[in-house]
Amino acid sequence: MRKELYVYHEGKPVQAVIRTYTERDFDGLIEVQRVSFPPPFPEELWWSKEQLTEHVVRFPEGALCAEVNGVLIGSMTGLIVSDEAVEEAHSWSAITDDGYIRNHDSTGHTLYVVDICVVPEFRKTGIGKWLMQTMYETVVQLKLNRLLGGGRMPGYHLHAGEATPEEYLERVLRGEWNDPVISFLLRCGRVPVGISEQYLEDEQSLNYAVLMEWRNPFNSSSL
Incomplete structure (x- = not known):
């Protein structure tokens, strides 16, 4: 998946790309988290390459990133879960398998949001909303019932x-x-x-x- 669009940054239109992320993006995705969640946010909670590998292998349709001029500025990740998995109270850790999404269920009907992240410089430009819109499009394309997240x-x-x-x-x-x-x-x-x-x-x-x-x-x- 890849699409091009414009967002307004510092009052000027800037061309951005939203696409599926792959293994070559892992370092950039971790950098996005580092910039977005500085100390005292614990470094061990940033994405790891092991988690990102699970994302692109298990559910690439739910692995989205945004970039401007070839530099990553945001990402969004999801997995599919069954209705039974979300009928009762749950934690982020349990429903996302601590972010590894090894519990991804392709037979489910709900796309569950694992994470959405935009670097501070590009917040309030609309890129976060475009990432969300793209995930809605994934829900429609896969004929799922809904998107859900905490x-x-x-x-x-x-x-x-x-x-x-x-x-x-x-x-x-x-x-x-x-x-x-x-x-x-x-x-x-x-x-x-x-x-x-x-x-x-x-x-x-x-x-x-x-x-x-x-x-x-x-x-x-x-x-």
Whole structure:
């Protein structure tokens, strides 16, 4: 998969490419994570070449990257899971096999988001939204029912003393509060379907996440 498009960077249109990543991109993908998640984010949580190898071997359709002038600026990774795997509460670690996606199930009906990442310089250019849109296109192409994933709530720790996670989400949906991740996912067309506890170790979110989906409008069984 490969497509070309324009994003606005520093007020000017810049040509970008979104495509499937391969083994030759591994060093660049790890660099994207290094720049995007600097210390005190633990280095051992950046992608490893072992994880990336599993992505391109098991589900290349879910291994996307974005580049400008031949330099990687973002990536997005997914896997397919069964309905049974996501019916009950789950953690990011369990549903993604700690990011290795060895539990990828080609017979499933849900594309689950493992990760989306954009380097700071190109945030708010629209490239993250284009990565998400491309993954929606993968859902349609593979005739899956939906895309699903957990969104961090990094603004929640600022309001935890006055609101439960459910109340926090409701106030974000009413436009009273803004959350960097949840608000971004809403702008991408994702819809909240529940709150997950102990989803990912994250002090800002107090380990909570909002499960958010996008339904395939071309698949009647998903409606």
